[in-house]
Amino acid sequence: MEVKNKYIVIKQNIDGAPEESDFELKTEPLSLSIEPGKDEVVIKNLYLSIDPYQLNRMKSPCAFQQSMNFAGSVIPGEAIDGYGVGRVVATGNPEFKEGDLVSGLLTWGDYSITKKVASKIEAAMLNKVETMGLPISYHVGLLGFSGVTAYAGFFEVCKPKKGETVFVSAASGSVGSLVGQYAKLFGCYVVGSAGSQKKVDLLKGKLGFDEAFNYKEEPDLKSPLKRYFPDGIDIYFDNVGGEMLEAAVENMNPFGRIAVCGVISEYTNKGRRAAPNMVDVLYKRIKIQGFLAADHVKGYKDFLSTTLEHLQVGKFHVLEDISHGVESIPSAFVGLFRGDNVGKKMVKVAGD
Amino acid sequence: MEVKNKYIVIKQNIDGAPEESDFELKTEPLSLSIEPGKDEVVIKNLYLSIDPYQLNRMKSPCAFQQSMNFAGSVIPGEAIDGYGVGRVVATGNPEFKEGDLVSGLLTWGDYSITKKVASKIEAAMLNKVETMGLPISYHVGLLGFSGVTAYAGFFEVCKPKKGETVFVSAASGSVGSLVGQYAKLFGCYVVGSAGSQKKVDLLKGKLGFDEAFNYKEEPDLKSPLKRYFPDGIDIYFDNVGGEMLEAAVENMNPFGRIAVCGVISEYTNKGRRAAPNMVDVLYKRIKIQGFLAADHVKGYKDFLSTTLEHLQVGKFHVLEDISHGVESIPSAFVGLFRGDNVGKKMVKVAGD
Numbered sequence: 001m002e003v004k005n006k007y008i009v010i011k012q013n014i015d016g017a018p019e020e021s022d023f024e025l026k027t028e029p030l031s032l033s034i035e036p037g038k039d040e041v042v043i044k045n046l047y048l049s050i051d052p053y054q055l056n057r058m059k060s061p062c063a064f065q066q067s068m069n070f071a072g073s074v075i076p077g078e079a080i081d082g083y084g085v086g087r088v089v090a091t092g093n094p095e096f097k098e099g100d101l102v103s104g105l106l107t108w109g110d111y112s113i114t115k116k117v118a119s120k121i122e123a124a125m126l127n128k129v130e131t132m133g134l135p136i137s138y139h140v141g142l143l144g145f146s147g148v149t150a151y152a153g154f155f156e157v158c159k160p161k162k163g164e165t166v167f168v169s170a171a172s173g174s175v176g177s178l179v180g181q182y183a184k185l186f187g188c189y190v191v192g193s194a195g196s197q198k199k200v201d202l203l204k205g206k207l208g209f210d211e212a213f214n215y216k217e218e219p220d221l222k223s224p225l226k227r228y229f230p231d232g233i234d235i236y237f238d239n240v241g242g243e244m245l246e247a248a249v250e251n252m253n254p255f256g257r258i259a260v261c262g263v264i265s266e267y268t269n270k271g272r273r274a275a276p277n278m279v280d281v282l283y284k285r286i287k288i289q290g291f292l293a294a295d296h297v298k299g300y301k302d303f304l305s306t307t308l309e310h311l312q313v314g315k316f317h318v319l320e321d322i323s324h325g326v327e328s329i330p331s332a333f334v335g336l337f338r339g340d341n342v343g344k345k346m347v348k349v350a351g352d
Numbered sequence: 353m354e355v356k357n358k359y360i361v362i363k364q365n366i367d368g369a370p371e372e373s374d375f376e377l378k379t380e381p382l383s384l385s386i387e388p389g390k391d392e393v394v395i396k397n398l399y400l401s402i403d404p405y406q407l408n409r410m411k412s413p414c415a416f417q418q419s420m421n422f423a424g425s426v427i428p429g430e431a432i433d434g435y436g437v438g439r440v441v442a443t444g445n446p447e448f449k450e451g452d453l454v455s456g457l458l459t460w461g462d463y464s465i466t467k468k469v470a471s472k473i474e475a476a477m478l479n480k481v482e483t484m485g486l487p488i489s490y491h492v493g494l495l496g497f498s499g500v501t502a503y504a505g506f507f508e509v510c511k512p513k514k515g516e517t518v519f520v521s522a523a524s525g526s527v528g529s530l531v532g533q534y535a536k537l538f539g540c541y542v543v544g545s546a547g548s549q550k551k552v553d554l555l556k557g558k559l560g561f562d563e564a565f566n567y568k569e570e571p572d573l574k575s576p577l578k579r580y581f582p583d584g585i586d587i588y589f590d591n592v593g594g595e596m597l598e599a600a601v602e603n604m605n606p607f608g609r610i611a612v613c614g615v616i617s618e619y620t621n622k623g624r625r626a627a628p629n630m631v632d633v634l635y636k637r638i639k640i641q642g643f644l645a646a647d648h649v650k651g652y653k654d655f656l657s658t659t660l661e662h663l664q665v666g667k668f669h670v671l672e673d674i675s676h677g678v679e680s681i682p683s684a685f686v687g688l689f690r691g692d693n694v695g696k697k698m699v700k701v702a703g704d
Contacts, residue, residue, distance in 0.1 A: 260633050262634065273629065273630070275626060276625075278618065278626055279618055282614065282615055282642040283408075283642065283644070286641070287639065287640070288633065288640040289639045290630075290637045
């Protein structure tokens with residue numbers, strides 16, 4: 001059987017803020033039967049995760065990309081791989097059977113074939129999904145990388161103590177919204193920044209942040225931090241970099257910890273870099289640490305049991321921002337850098 | 353008995369690079385007898401430690417000084433306290449007797465009185481010195497803060513593994529020269545930067561660094577780091593901040609560690625700040641950590657036994673740079689920021 005497979009490519013490398021016109025929809029026939037002897041798995045994509053880090057894979061080749069050893073470059077004209085959940089529709093691999101729900105590196109399109117993915121990153125990273133009675137979308141965001149990023153970054157990198165003060169930037173985003181909730185439930189004082197009044201209301205209302213502010217309405221980012229942290233910041237969970245990082249360093253307490261989870265302010269703007277005061281870093285013995293969820297797989301069990309517990313007692317709010325259809329991938333992705341999304345951005349490619 | 357006590361003060365706050373004309377010599381009569389009932393200790397200073405951080409205490413009051421909670425401001429016209437070794441010449445404190453050799457916070461002058469010190473920093477921090485057959489000057493530098501700073505910064509903050517690559521800036525300085533030697537003896541590949549060919553020769557010859565370079569002859573600091581670290585830097589022991597920190601971050605390996613021990617390039621230049629690439633910090637999971645020796649007193653025993661062992665087998669070279677007399681304090685201090693010193697800078701106030 002053959003189907004029409006639609007997928008998204010970049011027309012050329014993208015070095016500034018992405019625009020929808022940087023992307024193109026391609027259509028190719030795809031066979032749903034596996035040739036004998038091949039161990040391919042063909043997956044019908046259901047949900048695709050849309051993440052800011054993909055922009056760094058789309059940039060022109062440069063020295064900086066050497067550091068991205070966890071993910072290769074996106075090549076203009078070729079299919080783009082990204083995390084998602086789908087259903088097996090054909091398989092030559094005995095580990096998977098038709099109808100299996102799987103998660104892993106899929107393709108930004110209607111269908112994925114594991115062989116292609118495997119050639120790019122050595123391991124196919126395809127896993128069977130146990131739904132545990134939760135919506136499939138939860139397995140893309142919360143139980144995919146967003147949750148473990150938030151959990152490991154907060155608990156393992158920041159090593160919080162009850163009663164400490166926590167600042168989260170991009171706090172209504174996929175990771176930030178979870179960090180804030182983990183921190184509150186753990187017993188910290190939590191303040192978040194976001195880019196609209198609507199998001200601020202959401203943080204203080206639904207998510208239970210102690211305080212929140214709209215950074216776009218603050219001419220000097222040091223002011224809100226002084227205002228909401230009169231006794232200083234113990235932990236800064238940094239999703240944005242740039243000026244916010246500088247302001248946070250200035251307001252950190254001695255022995256403060258900064259988890260560098262994202263630098264979205266710099267992904268689209270080569271020239272702008274944070275220049276945190278290193279004299280503060282020295283005298284206040286601040287720790288600034290970059291981390292990736294992939295390094296913290298050991299903690300996944302802990303993450304899962306804590307998170308399921310919070311969900312069961314109704315104390316955890318999972319924010320999802322879902323677009324529909326392969327055609328919506330470019331606008332979904334471009335919107336990340338304009339702050340369009342509230343919570344985890346994903347594209348629902350097909351109903352289950 | 354009364355003596356003439358010469359001591360050094362600043363005429364006004366110093367906000368740029370210090371000059372000798374910023375300082376003034378004062379002379380006051382000092383009584384060497386203690387009034388009954390007072391627990392003062394009067395010390396004849398022998399060696400005084402001359403350290404760059406003192407400049408930060410001399411700046412105009414500003415928000416930044418709040419972070420220096422371990423040391424108060426230096427007040428124009430008043431005596432300046434700093435680490436040193438001296439001999440007790442009068443005492444109303446039963447814990448000390450005349451003739452005791454002591455180390456602690458002394459005064460930049462001929463004599464120190466503990467009472468003054470105690471009022472400034474709560475604890476007098478006066479300790480009896482066991483010479484252990486070593487020169488008295490060793491108790492100011494190597495066995496004072498320089499040694500434990502180097503040791504704790506390298507072993508506790510950077511957590512080295514044998515065979516890792518280590519870069520040390522200001523490598524011929526009091527701390528850098530020790531870090532390089534600890535790292536070599538531990539089994540690392542060590543490269544140092546310094547500000548003259550003479551210093552470079554010293555690092556590669558006497559101190560056994562694998563490589564060294566003169567940063568003043570490098571138009572782009574990334575080049576020497578690429579040249580001497582073709583496989584990247586695992587550990588950067590940062591004494592300088594600024595451009596060197598940026599260049600190091602760009603050349604760090606995944607999971608690299610940066611100990612922020614000093615930011616001397618920024619002490620004299622308010623405008624110039626390092627803007628390390630936080631995208632590198634993120635994707636390479638780099639840890640940047642400020643630290644102070646005072647937080648690592650627990651490790652002092654370890655430090656002492658390792659260091660004495662190295663000394664006994666003749667494998668450790670202690671670089672000292674000694675000026676003579678209270679009058680030489682201003683030029684000794686000012687010279688730190690011109691890179692005049694080789695190894696630990698101190699002033700010998702009096703012979704024992």
